[in-house]
Amino acid sequence: MLLHHYRFTPAPDILDDAGLEAELDALDKQTGQRVTPQHIAAFKQRISDLSDTLDQRFLQGDDIRDLVCGRSWAMDKLLNIAWRRMEWPANHTDIALIAVGGYGRGELHPYSDIDLLILLGSSDDSALQAPLSAFVTLLWDLGLAIGHSVRTLDECAEEARNDATIMTNLLETRTLVGSDELREALMQRVDVTQMWPIDVFFRAKFEEQQQRHLKFNNSEYGLEPNLKSSPGGLRDLHTIMWIAKRFFGTEELDDVVERDSMTDSDLRIYSHGQAFLWQLRYALHMLTHRAEDRMLFDHQRSVATLLGYRDRKGSLAVEQLMHRYYVMVGAMAELNDMLLLHFADEVLATASAAPPEVLNKRFSVQRDLIQVRSASVFKQRPSALLELFLLMAQHPSIKGVNAQTIRLIREHRHLIDDSFRRDVRNRTLFMELLRSGGNVARQLALMARYGVLGNYLPEFGNIEGLMQYDLFHIYTVDAHTMRVLSRLQSFRSADTAQDFPLPHELIRHIPKLELLWIAGLFHDLGKGRGGDHSRLGAIDVQRFCERHDLSPRDTQLVSWLVEHHLLMSWTAQKRDLAEPDVISDFALRVRSEMYLDYLYLLTVADIDATNPTLWNSWRAALLRTLHNETRRALSRGLEHPFERADWIDDTRTEARKLLAARHVEEESYRELWDSFGADYFLSYSPQEIVWQTLGILQTQQRPLVLISTPESDAADGGTKVFINTREANHLFAATAAAIDQLNASIHDARIISTEDGWTLNTFLLLDDQGQAIRAPGTLREVHEVLTEALTDPDEYPHIISRHTSRQLKHFRVPTQTHFSQDNAHQRSIVEIVAADRPGLLARVGRIFVEFDVSIVNARIATFGERVEDVFFITTRDGQPLDEANEAQALMQRLREVLDAEA
Numbered sequence: 001m002l003l004h005h006y007r008f009t010p011a012p013d014i015l016d017d018a019g020l021e022a023e024l025d026a027l028d029k030q031t032g033q034r035v036t037p038q039h040i041a042a043f044k045q046r047i048s049d050l051s052d053t054l055d056q057r058f059l060q061g062d063d064i065r066d067l068v069c070g071r072s073w074a075m076d077k078l079l080n081i082a083w084r085r086m087e088w089p090a091n092h093t094d095i096a097l098i099a100v101g102g103y104g105r106g107e108l109h110p111y112s113d114i115d116l117l118i119l120l121g122s123s124d125d126s127a128l129q130a131p132l133s134a135f136v137t138l139l140w141d142l143g144l145a146i147g148h149s150v151r152t153l154d155e156c157a158e159e160a161r162n163d164a165t166i167m168t169n170l171l172e173t174r175t176l177v178g179s180d181e182l183r184e185a186l187m188q189r190v191d192v193t194q195m196w197p198i199d200v201f202f203r204a205k206f207e208e209q210q211q212r213h214l215k216f217n218n219s220e221y222g223l224e225p226n227l228k229s230s231p232g233g234l235r236d237l238h239t240i241m242w243i244a245k246r247f248f249g250t251e252e253l254d255d256v257v258e259r260d261s262m263t264d265s266d267l268r269i270y271s272h273g274q275a276f277l278w279q280l281r282y283a284l285h286m287l288t289h290r291a292e293d294r295m296l297f298d299h300q301r302s303v304a305t306l307l308g309y310r311d312r313k314g315s316l317a318v319e320q321l322m323h324r325y326y327v328m329v330g331a332m333a334e335l336n337d338m339l340l341l342h343f344a345d346e347v348l349a350t351a352s353a354a355p356p357e358v359l360n361k362r363f364s365v366q367r368d369l370i371q372v373r374s375a376s377v378f379k380q381r382p383s384a385l386l387e388l389f390l391l392m393a394q395h396p397s398i399k400g401v402n403a404q405t406i407r408l409i410r411e412h413r414h415l416i417d418d419s420f421r422r423d424v425r426n427r428t429l430f431m432e433l434l435r436s437g438g439n440v441a442r443q444l445a446l447m448a449r450y451g452v453l454g455n456y457l458p459e460f461g462n463i464e465g466l467m468q469y470d471l472f473h474i475y476t477v478d479a480h481t482m483r484v485l486s487r488l489q490s491f492r493s494a495d496t497a498q499d500f501p502l503p504h505e506l507i508r509h510i511p512k513l514e515l516l517w518i519a520g521l522f523h524d525l526g527k528g529r530g531g532d533h534s535r536l537g538a539i540d541v542q543r544f545c546e547r548h549d550l551s552p553r554d555t556q557l558v559s560w561l562v563e564h565h566l567l568m569s570w571t572a573q574k575r576d577l578a579e580p581d582v583i584s585d586f587a588l589r590v591r592s593e594m595y596l597d598y599l600y601l602l603t604v605a606d607i608d609a610t611n612p613t614l615w616n617s618w619r620a621a622l623l624r625t626l627h628n629e630t631r632r633a634l635s636r637g638l639e640h641p642f643e644r645a646d647w648i649d650d651t652r653t654e655a656r657k658l659l660a661a662r663h664v665e666e667e668s669y670r671e672l673w674d675s676f677g678a679d680y681f682l683s684y685s686p687q688e689i690v691w692q693t694l695g696i697l698q699t700q701q702r703p704l705v706l707i708s709t710p711e712s713d714a715a716d717g718g719t720k721v722f723i724n725t726r727e728a729n730h731l732f733a734a735t736a737a738a739i740d741q742l743n744a745s746i747h748d749a750r751i752i753s754t755e756d757g758w759t760l761n762t763f764l765l766l767d768d769q770g771q772a773i774r775a776p777g778t779l780r781e782v783h784e785v786l787t788e789a790l791t792d793p794d795e796y797p798h799i800i801s802r803h804t805s806r807q808l809k810h811f812r813v814p815t816q817t818h819f820s821q822d823n824a825h826q827r828s829i830v831e832i833v834a835a836d837r838p839g840l841l842a843r844v845g846r847i848f849v850e851f852d853v854s855i856v857n858a859r860i861a862t863f864g865e866r867v868e869d870v871f872f873i874t875t876r877d878g879q880p881l882d883e884a885n886e887a888q889a890l891m892q893r894l895r896e897v898l899d900a901e902a
Contacts, residue, residue: 008069014053015074020046034085043142050074064278072108083177086131094121096178104172110285116148123152160190164204202347220329221479227281228293232329236336243343273332319469326476327465342403369402378412386429393438409450416455427548434514441489445482459525459540466528472863474611477527483609484520506597519561538563568603572622573861578683580647587633600627616770618747621717654686675754683750703790718764719773727757732855733845734793738785743768749858813866815898817891828880830871834898851890
């Protein structure tokens, strides 16, 4: 077993095997049979006692290795006894029961599969079939999770030749009962050195790991990681072990250290990481009573409690546990990277390899990997710890760092101390990297991976592995930061021009790219310290800029970006962008087009890097609209804000021109427009007004449901649904419930009532993937369901809502409400923060009906498990609510209902 400085010594009291055999012998005499229900009951009792004993020791904090190896040792005993209960032929030496896989390594968790190979020396097994069948049946009757195969030597050899996974399983075998000579014969037949040449075996395992990592987005920072298969997990440790065993032919990683392919420090990381993951896996099995390797939200809190973590101010117990997990798997992922690179050098190097290409006195490049020219480089010149990454940025052909150099970085990164950080040479090198014009994001990510960035910037080191227990922030702060930088880098590539056209255009024209790197690097580094992380980060980045001799002008820009990095997303998602005052206020805070462009780029990257489901066409359209309208305001001059009356007149004039181009006479719609009211022309663009006007004029059927064409969805950010019907109390609630039934979600709502009692309501819909709805059949279904629901909106409570997802059920978000008055527009504003769930908007609409409230407008935003919705409301006669009485009662009712139904 490849464990560092650990030798398992069985504790005999975990299994009374002698007592079991005595009890079975007594039952033999009573029943005259070898296997009866009484025998099975005796086995089961010992298995139950074994589990109880090991679980109790786990709770007492015993060494996890003793428990995992102890269960395997006890299972060996039980299987041996069970095997000997069978009535084997007198001469049955040509058979062996062999442990393979994880069980073959001597590792067994409470509900892990017990992998067995029943090895036959001959293909003629007729005399063995009855006892073999009885043996396997007994194991099933005992409730053991066995995975077994019955194969001959020839069959094993054939399977191993064709499948690297089977070959790997056969690297880990132990004879439990029977002929060990037979297992030795198998090892000779499947001699891996002949069947799988080392270079072929290495490539097969490396490719297998890459494919596995792809399933987890190549990130060890998944929200619900898999202890076994996620990057940095147990399978990565197994890969190291398998390749080492194949290459060195050893059963002990200590031997690999002696051959200078691993260090004692590497082995400590390996051993400690394995023990920690074993602890988590054991706890999961205990809690779930099954072979569970996924750290689902369902279990994370319980595992944290079981392992002794406790909530403390500013940090939940589950966050502490997951922080340790992320730090640990990050270290193991780094170890895996380094060792596989090292093994690749050892395994794949050829005598004909080209000599290294010299870069300077300290570094050279060989096989596209940068390497030191002397093992003493970092000791003699610590600045080389930064110079290496600068050289990689300056030479895009360099693909990475070779294994020996990674190890030297790990051994010398402690030299990055206060004195190192004060050295002007090192500050200059770091700024040269940021200004290099190369793939700066990749170099910063490698610096973070190898511990250099966290040492050079202690602010970054403080947030490594820091996570928030929610469905919104699905990466640790450091992983999110690296993803922001990576997304910013991607905007420079032509490959992103189609999906991110405006960012691709803007990033090519901003004056100083390094300022964007700095803002992206620092924007969240204030987290985890309490207080406003934006303000704390602004202070940190100002100090950084001053230390690195940035001009006051550049320092002011970067500090402003960090402090206000949430401003643009908040304005776009929470404010009504159809209001001229909103655009004017935002423009006053941004101040210049340069600030606007930097902020837009940072905002898009931040949203996209927070959660893959967060960036969608709706948010893209909102931010694009805010950017464009703000640029217009800035071009016009902040001293000349666009007045509401001017906005309305311009919209009406442009809409008339568009209708005239379609040969629509003004007389046909003048009366209609007069009934709409002024706010209508503030809320909609000229193109939308034309679309809606034509729909009303051409269709006599009510309710009228118009759905935007897929071609227009790109500009709108989603599927736009326009509803024109008579006002009714349950109209909003019925619409929300019907849309929810369609597995779609509302992200924007504009609700206008005409003077003659009609509604002009528009909803922006996204499907369950966050995209506009484009399938013709689905669009027809949307039209049919909405038309039916709105024909009799009082019936909306009967519309069936969807079930809450498994993940959402594990997050309770106490409902928060905030009330304010919008005196400029004579309406009230209700903000609701609540747990997301299907049917939420319908419930809110029902409560508004209870209070005889009209919804004038709404902004709907979802952030993981949390919704933050803003409703602009009035009384039925169009007045703001009375804050002292009506508003407080409404707020109380919203909290009561939404908390009760969460």
